[in-house]
Amino acid sequence: MNKSERNNLIKGLLFISPWIIGFVTFVLYPFLSSIYYSFCHFNVFEPPQWIGFANYINLFKDKVFWISLYNTFFYVIIFIPLSFIVSMTLALLLNTKVKGLSFYRIIFYIPTLVPMVALSILWLWMFNGEYGILNHFLIKMGVPKPPNWLADPRYAKPAIIIMGLWTLGQAIIIYLAGLQDVPRSLLESADIDGAKWYHKIFHIIMPLISPVIFFNILMSVIISFQLFAQPFIMTGGGPGRSTTFYLLYLYQKAFEDFRMGYASSMAWILFIIILVLTLFSIKISKKKVYYGG
Amino acid sequence: MRIIKLIILVFLTGSIVSCSRKIEYREGRIVVSYWEKWTGFEKEAMQKVVDKFNDSQDMIYVDMLPVSAIDQKLIVATASGVPPDLAGVWTKTVPTLADKGAITDLTEFCREAGIGQDDFIPFIWELITHRGRVWAMMTTPATIGFYWNKRLFREAGLDPNKPPKTIDELDVYSDKLTVFEHKETGKRYTYYELVQKLGGQEEATEYIKLNNLPMIQAGFLPSEPGWWPWLWGYFFGGTMFEAPDKITANQKENIEAYKWIQTYIKKYGEYNVKKFSSGFGSFSSPQNAFLSGKIAMELQGVWLYNFIDKYSPGMQWGAAAMPTKDKEHYGMAMCEGDVLIIPQGAKCVKEAFEFIKFLTKPENMELLCSEQRKFSPLSEVTPGFYSQHKHPYIRVFRKLAENKYTFSFPRTGIWTEYNRDLTEAYHRIWLGGENPEKVLNEIGEKPQEILNLELEILRKRGKI
Structure with a gap:
């Protein structure tokens, strides 16, 4: 490396140094240290104490861990196909030539701009068993006893899924961009x-926008496994653990029970699950996704 | 490469400097940073005490900062080595924080300052100690009492000055105060009337279900406000924890209490109760179920008066002890409170304790408690304290704290986890209709394992 190249390297590194510092401090260091903590009893106030695989063994014996995993997979398995169908259908409709198209596009995108906390509070009222707008319409449609959505363990998870469909604006916009190509x-x-x-949708449009579909589904899978804000604000994991999703349980273990070692082992298991699913998706994509280039 | 090394060095130095909090001075006085969870009038009440302290001497200045989500922020700050010098938390977090080594042992400080058990109501002193050591100082205690709406009592033909004292009486009162409405005719029936008319509870429940009669007023619901789903067993003579190491969720008294809870959802109808309850507004609003007259009797803390005064000042109400299964236990209550702690790693421990010492003087404690409309945790009060107190039932709540059967949340370091398990048990029994005995047997296993593990760690670390 000559002097000029070295100077360029230094300048380049200096330009990206804010990112490097941020990445090392807030991502790389916590990421690597969590591997160590996952093998320790660590309550953040006292030094970590090495306990080998005890956290992982206890985790597999923990009934609530399995409940949270079940709840999360339930959400992912139902939400991903449903969100694909809804967002793709809306994108196809928004791609047609109708009057007031810009207005419709804005309408479907606006919920994405609302902060999740505000949205969760809003949906708390919409799901209200007595005064909620959802049950009001269900009664008008002839349902005599509509569900008490968030107060009933049978309906709390479906309620969170329905709420998730409200914020598909981002996916719709990406599909729309793909459709216009x-x-x-x-x-x-x-x-x-x-x-x-x-015929046009299934034999021309879908194959041509398959990279866009693949991207959206992959992102949805990753985001869905990290569902947190809605159950945290709306239900606190209840009723009866029915909305204790994986990340919420991890949060409870880390920040309510001060079991950082246990929470770290949970984080690593989630990381492995998402990694396996992502690699599996990439493998499938080689056969099913069409890249024109 | 020297430049890169220099950058890393500057960054690390900056991080170290910024991560360690130095002792601050303001006009030559040491600044004690104090985080408090209170906002609104409760914060203003403490601010008055803080101002009085700051005016009283020229060595220390207490800087109070209201902090939301204080539990989580305190953990992060303490773990990072930059905690405040004082923090206002709840008694329920004290055992956990003490076991984890997150707070300073105040035993010696109290001894030197002459603060002891005799200065406090006996049960209050218990709440600030754990494993025989003092870890916190009570600021404002609270007992949970039984509130009733006198107007609704009168309308139901009940004596408005005679609340129920036993669980059996409570059940009858509730039936007389629970009202259903016939949609088409607009005719209203109390549950008690239906039972009398139709010849039994099963018949009345079936009639309500068949005719789809919506509930328009509840006498009593164990689900409201739902903040302490674990405490019902205590009113039946049970306990959820036997110190130091026994989880007792499946005690027969607890099972009996949960069976009793279930009778409410069974008799008034699952759908009716859930639908009616979901229409209750938030606690701090005029739509609060008790304040709006939707529910006639409720278990609530001493603080409810502040909300009655704010949102429903004309309401006619009374407060007493929660009815119990047998008359012997009547007068008991759950007691908790707000406390001051000094986090581990605080820079100005002695100065922070000076403020605690100042607060425990009767006149300062009474200033805080009367402004917050609570009773003083101290055993002695000045003569005018109760006569000038704004809370009309303050003596009742104080008396509850003195009862020999009065209890608190289970005082164990694993309480947050155990509480979640008990909440799950409650939901499974109340909402899911599951068998209480089976659920409580299942629920007790996991917290017992966690507790055993935790005790083993404490033993290894020489804490017990």
Whole structure:
């Protein structure tokens, strides 16, 4: 490395140093130290005490850990396909030529801009069994005894899923951008060949925007496993642990019970789950995702 | 490469300097930083004491800062080595913080200052000690009493000055005060009337279900306000924890209490109770179920008067002890409180304790407690304290703290975890209709294992 190259390297490093400092301090160091803590009894106030695999063994024996894992998988398995169907359908509708299209696009995007805390409080009222707008409409539609959404262990998880569908604006915008990249010429050719709308969607549009679909689903999977704010604000994990999602339980262990070692082992298990699913998705994507380039 | 090394050095030095809090001085006085969870009038009451302290001498200046989510922020600050010198938390967190080594042992400080057990109501002193050591200082204590709406009592034909004293009486009172309405005819029935008319509870419940009669007023619901789902067993003579190491969730008295809880949702109808309860407004609002007259009797803390005064000043109400299963236990209550602690690693421990010492003087404690409309934790009060107190039932709440059966949350370092398990048990029994005995047997196992593990660690560390 000559003097000029060295100077350039130093300048480059200086320019990105705020990021490097932030990354090392707030990501890399906690990330690596959590591996060590996951093998320790660590309450943050006293030095960590090495206990080997005890945290992992206790975790697998912990009934609430399995409940939180079940709740999280339940959410992911129901929410991901549902959110895909809803956001893709809305993106297709918003891609048509109708009057007031910009207005509709804004309407569907606006909920994304509302902070999650405010949104959760709003939905608390919408799900209210006595005065909630949701039950008001259900009664109007002829449902005699609509559910007490968040007060009933059977309906609390579905309620959180319904609420999640409210904030699909981001995914819709990404799908919309993908849809607008589909060459008009291909769709017009299909029209000339007599293709129906569903032929165009499943045989032209979907394959062409498959990288966009893959990206959105992958991000949804990662975000869904980290569901926290809604149950934390709306239910606190109840009723009867029905909304104790994985990250909420991790938070309770770390910041309410001061079991940082236990929480670190939970974090690593979640990391492995998400990593495996991501690698699996990438493997599938090689066969199913079409990259035009 | 020298430049890179220099940058790293500057960064690390900066981090170390910024992460260690130095003793601060203001006009030559040592500044004691004090974090308090209170806002509004409660904060103003403590501010008066702080101002009085600051005016009283020229060596120390207490700087009080209201802090939200104080539990979490205190952990982070203490773990980072930059805690405040004083913090206002709750008695329920004291055993946990003490076991984890997060707070300063105040035993010797108290001894030197001449502060002892005799200065306090006996049970209050218990609340600030753990494993025989003093860890906190009580600021404002609170007992949980039984409130009733006198207007609704009158309307139901009950004596408004005679609250129920036993669980059996409470059940009858509740039935007389629980009202259902026929949607089409608009006719109203109390549950008691339906039982009398139809010949039994099962028939009355079935009639309500078949005719889809919505509940429009509840006499008593164990789910309201739902803040202490673990305490019902105590009113049946049970306990949830036997110090130092026994989890007793499945005691027969607790099982009996949970079976009793279940009778309420069974007799008034699951759907009705859940729907009616979900319409209750938030505690601190005029839509509060008790303040708005939706529920006639409720278990609540001494502080409820502040909210009655604010949102429903014309309300006719009374306060007494919670009814108990047998008459012998009547007069007992749950007692908790707000406390001051000195976090481990605080820079000005002696100065912080000076403020604590100042606060324990009767005139200062009474200033704080009367402004917050609570009773003094001290055994002696000045003659005018009660006669000038704004809370009309303050003597009742004080008396509850003195009862020999009065209890607190289970005083163990694993309380937060155990509490979550008991809340789950309550939900499974109340909402899920599960068998109380089975649920409580299941629930007790996990906290017992955690407690055994925790005690083992404490033993290894020489703390017990």
